[in-house]
Amino acid sequence: MLELIRHNIQLNSLKSRALSLELNWGDPLPQVVLDQKPNVIIAAECVYFEPAFPLLLQTLKDLLELNSEAVVYFCFKKRRRADMQFVKVAKKAFAVDELFDEDRPVFSRQSLFLFSFRNKTHRKLDESHVNMVVKRYHYVGWHMPISRG
Numbered sequence: 001m002l003e004l005i006r007h008n009i010q011l012n013s014l015k016s017r018a019l020s021l022e023l024n025w026g027d028p029l030p031q032v033v034l035d036q037k038p039n040v041i042i043a044a045e046c047v048y049f050e051p052a053f054p055l056l057l058q059t060l061k062d063l064l065e066l067n068s069e070a071v072v073y074f075c076f077k078k079r080r081r082a083d084m085q086f087v088k089v090a091k092k093a094f095a096v097d098e099l100f101d102e103d104r105p106v107f108s109r110q111s112l113f114l115f116s117f118r119n120k121t122h123r124k125l126d127e128s129h130v131n132m133v134v135k136r137y138h139y140v141g142w143h144m145p146i147s148r149g
Contacts, residue, residue: 001044026055029062037067047076047083056086057093064094064119072117073099077110087115095120 005020012018019038021030041063046056064070074090076083090096094117107114 025059041072043074047086050082075114
């Protein structure tokens with residue numbers, strides 16, 4: 001997955017503005033993330049192991065604390081009831097919005113969900129602000145933690 005993300009970054013000439021990383025949930029954030037303070041974080045397919053939910057939640061909190069303007073785009077395929085439980089817990093920690101577009105009916109049939117997570121103190125982002133952030137600032141994306149062995 002990370003190689004595909006890196007390939008897309010290269011194809012879209014975003015190497016100077018985008019970064020693809022694999023993060024260990026619950027561990028301190030790497031220095032490169034601390035230095036860049038990303039505005040946009042993409043997290044895909046992260047709700048697959050319920051015992052790791054607290055670690056994932058802590059990592060998301062750590063990322064959002066770096067930058068008050070940051071937004072996490074969080075997508076996953078619902079496979080178990082616990083997947084939506086993570087969203088319920090996230091709503092206690094973050095301002096959470098489910099995102100919709102013209103393809104939502106197709107995604108719904110496939111049990112695919114897309115949410116945005118922000119610090120609760122931050123106002124809801126409007127579409128123009130999201131587009132500006134996506135075009136201008138750094139990204140961090142990941143899909144699963146590195147095995148702890």
